Amino acid sequence: MTGVTTTDLEAMPTPDLQGEARRRRPALWPGWGAARRVPLLVIGVAIIATIVLMGLLAPWITPYPEDAGAAVHPAKALLPPSSLHWFGTDIVGRDVFTRVVFGARVSLGIVLLVLVVAAVVGLTVGLAAGFSGGWLDAVFMRITDVFLAFPALLLAVALAVFLSPSAMHAALIIAFTWWPWYARLSRGQAASIRSQGYSDAARVLGASRTRQIARHVLPNASTPVFVQMSLDAAGIILMAATLSYLGLGAQDPIPEWGLMVAQGQPLATTAWWVITFPGLAILFTAIAFNFIGDGLQSLFDPKRGAR
Amino acid sequence: MARYIALRTLQSLGVVVGVIVLTFVVARLIPGDPAVSYAGPRATMDQLEAVRQQFGLDQSMWQQFVSYVSGVVRGDWGTSLHTKQSVISDLMRVIPPTLVLVAIALGVAALIGMPLGIFAARSNGRLGDLAAKMIAILLVSLPVFWLAILLQIVFFSKLGWFPVAGQYDSALNASSPLYGVIGVPVVDALLTGNLPVFTDSLRHLVLPVIAIAAYPAGAFAMVTRASLLENLGDEHVRMIRALGFSELSVFGRFALKPALNPVIALIALVFAYSLTNSFIVESVFNWPGLGSYAIKSIQTLDIPAILGVTLVVALLYVGLNLIVDLVQALIDPRIRT
Numbered sequence: 001m002t003g004v005t006t007t008d009l010e011a012m013p014t015p016d017l018q019g020e021a022r023r024r025r026p027a028l029w030p031g032w033g034a035a036r037r038v039p040l041l042v043i044g045v046a047i048i049a050t051i052v053l054m055g056l057l058a059p060w061i062t063p064y065p066e067d068a069g070a071a072v073h074p075a076k077a078l079l080p081p082s083s084l085h086w087f088g089t090d091i092v093g094r095d096v097f098t099r100v101v102f103g104a105r106v107s108l109g110i111v112l113l114v115l116v117v118a119a120v121v122g123l124t125v126g127l128a129a130g131f132s133g134g135w136l137d138a139v140f141m142r143i144t145d146v147f148l149a150f151p152a153l154l155l156a157v158a159l160a161v162f163l164s165p166s167a168m169h170a171a172l173i174i175a176f177t178w179w180p181w182y183a184r185l186s187r188g189q190a191a192s193i194r195s196q197g198y199s200d201a202a203r204v205l206g207a208s209r210t211r212q213i214a215r216h217v218l219p220n221a222s223t224p225v226f227v228q229m230s231l232d233a234a235g236i237i238l239m240a241a242t243l244s245y246l247g248l249g250a251q252d253p254i255p256e257w258g259l260m261v262a263q264g265q266p267l268a269t270t271a272w273w274v275i276t277f278p279g280l281a282i283l284f285t286a287i288a289f290n291f292i293g294d295g296l297q298s299l300f301d302p303k304r305g306a307r
Numbered sequence: 308m309a310r311y312i313a314l315r316t317l318q319s320l321g322v323v324v325g326v327i328v329l330t331f332v333v334a335r336l337i338p339g340d341p342a343v344s345y346a347g348p349r350a351t352m353d354q355l356e357a358v359r360q361q362f363g364l365d366q367s368m369w370q371q372f373v374s375y376v377s378g379v380v381r382g383d384w385g386t387s388l389h390t391k392q393s394v395i396s397d398l399m400r401v402i403p404p405t406l407v408l409v410a411i412a413l414g415v416a417a418l419i420g421m422p423l424g425i426f427a428a429r430s431n432g433r434l435g436d437l438a439a440k441m442i443a444i445l446l447v448s449l450p451v452f453w454l455a456i457l458l459q460i461v462f463f464s465k466l467g468w469f470p471v472a473g474q475y476d477s478a479l480n481a482s483s484p485l486y487g488v489i490g491v492p493v494v495d496a497l498l499t500g501n502l503p504v505f506t507d508s509l510r511h512l513v514l515p516v517i518a519i520a521a522y523p524a525g526a527f528a529m530v531t532r533a534s535l536l537e538n539l540g541d542e543h544v545r546m547i548r549a550l551g552f553s554e555l556s557v558f559g560r561f562a563l564k565p566a567l568n569p570v571i572a573l574i575a576l577v578f579a580y581s582l583t584n585s586f587i588v589e590s591v592f593n594w595p596g597l598g599s600y601a602i603k604s605i606q607t608l609d610i611p612a613i614l615g616v617t618l619v620v621a622l623l624y625v626g627l628n629l630i631v632d633l634v635q636a637l638i639d640p641r642i643r644t
Contacts, residue, residue, distance in 0.1 A: 143325075145321070145322050146322055149325070149624060149625050150624070151582060151624060153580075154617060154621075158333060158613060158617045161605055234447070234448055241450050241452075242450065242451070245450075246602070246605065258450070261453050268460055279450060279453035279456075282450045282453065283448055283450065287444055290447065291444065294444065
């Protein structure tokens with residue numbers, strides 16, 4: 001034990017779980033004072049919370065819940081916005097407001113699925129590569145190089161063409177194009193953590209590889225990945241909407257925002273409301289996610305943020 | 308430096324090989340028999356066999372891969388199903404208009420985004436900063452297909468200020484005929500001094516350029532701001548300030564130049580993003596470039612054309628990344644290690 005200094009020992013995990021939780025809190029929750037410094041973060045979280053809530057409560061807060069499906073009301077086709085139909089009606093007479101609110105479920109569901117799949121795959125590959133180094137590292141990183149050589153949307157479009165179009169497939173395809181970014185990010189983190197004193201100490205003390213990764217590498221490598229995920233959410237919303245707009249994502253009668261814009265496009269000059277409101281929904285959601293990402297970034301990386 | 312160039316170029320070549328392998332794998336993932344989709348549903352067994360022999364589909368996977376790679380290298384990228392022309396000649400025709408469109412859009416984006424980012428960094432933490440940040444976030448949050456349709460409705464259908472279809476009004480050919488140089492009217496007209504066609508083609512560019520430039524403008528603003536702030540906090544800038552240099556020279560000479568590196572690095576990324584955005588913008592504005600070609604190929608399930616587009620965009624992107632890295636290494640010697 002002579003080679004281990006006191007600072008190394010201090011950095012070691014202690015069995016005192018409460019103490020550890022208390023000490024770790026600043027990393028994940030910087031407190032209300034910090035939140036006041038980044039108003040955009042608070043606004044972004046509030047908007048997303050509202051959208052999530054509206055999506056969850058959609059069947060109870062929308063005036064015509066049956067319009068979220070394949071309902072057809074020819075007599076009510078293309079009515080402009082009014083007190084009965086706040087956002088007007090689409091070409092088959094469905095209430096656009098109802099469909100926009102239900103659309104939150106589809107879009108946020110896709111974002112959640114993409115982020116979880118891409119982050120899990122990316123973190124796994126990145127940590128494995130960064131932690132083990134050597135040939136495994138080289139092979140994994142060359143594979144991510146090839147994926148990153150394609151603009152994400154292009155790769156997604158090329159893949160979507162070969163699968164039957166659906167919201168689920170669109171989400172999996174986006175995740176497939178997105179994981180290399182997380183692999184890159186967490187690989188760099190893992191490699192730098194591995195060379196830190198506390199990592200050496202754990203290794204010297206005979207901690208198993210699993211324990212080293214679970215207790216040291218993962219907690220310390222995941223903060224940048226979380227920040228990146230919040231920054232990426234907006235991009236995923238836009239990409240999913242674009243795939244649907246191209247007919248490569250969700251299909252009618254699913255109320256997906258990008259698809260609704262595509263369906264309204266031929267009549268956009270006369271029935272502006274059919275494309276305007278779903279588009280605004282995409283825009284607001286993307287803006288809110290960007291607020292969150294920007295706020296988190298300036299909290300965790302003060303050098304790059306407002307200060 | 309020579310060592311860095313050699314290493315970086317080798318690495319790019321490796322990525323190109325990977326890209327070719329990945330496109331081959333994707334092409335083989337297609338469900339169903341490619342011979343059937345080419346020959347049509349009513350083809351006889353003999354015809355199918357002929358198609359298989361023609362495209363080498365009766366060979367082993369390995370032989371197919373070898374002939375695919377040698378085809379890609381020799382410039383034989385197959386025949387498009389919807390234009391019935393060779394994919395490579397189609398691509399040669401549609402790439403120049405798209406590159407011109409994207410290049411102009413990126414130039415406009417840099418002219419708007421970088422001053423916006425400099426302004427935000429100048430008024431760091433104050434109201435102007437917040438306003439600039441909001442504008443930048445709005446720009447990167449706009450769904451491009453929606454923006455393109457809105458521009459079309461407002462500025463063409465309602466106001467009638469700008470034309471929306473194609474690259475120029477071909478009726479002008481009667482009075483001032485256009486001679487092709489590189490196949491892009493706005494450049495050809497400029498090179499041959501054809502003023503009427505040049506101004507008309509500029510008017511045709513306005514709306515698609517706005518639609519494509521929105522995202523990169525916001526991205527340029529954000530990165531310029533962040534990078535400048537980082538540099539303004541650096542030792543050397545504080546030193547210059549302490550020595551009593553004017554605010555203008557602190558900013559212009561000592562903070563801005565090193566801050567440009569991340570902005571240059573961003574060019575490759577926004578180029579790729581804009582290129583794929585041009586797919587949608589071109590199809591909305593009927594711009595006869597790579598994007599319209601790609602959308603048409605997707606709609607007609609034209610596999611050779613889709614793979615050709617994928618391959619050429621990836622190659623362009625790898626090439627641009629290489630150039631950007633080398634330029635960065637020239638500017639900043641720290642990167643060359």
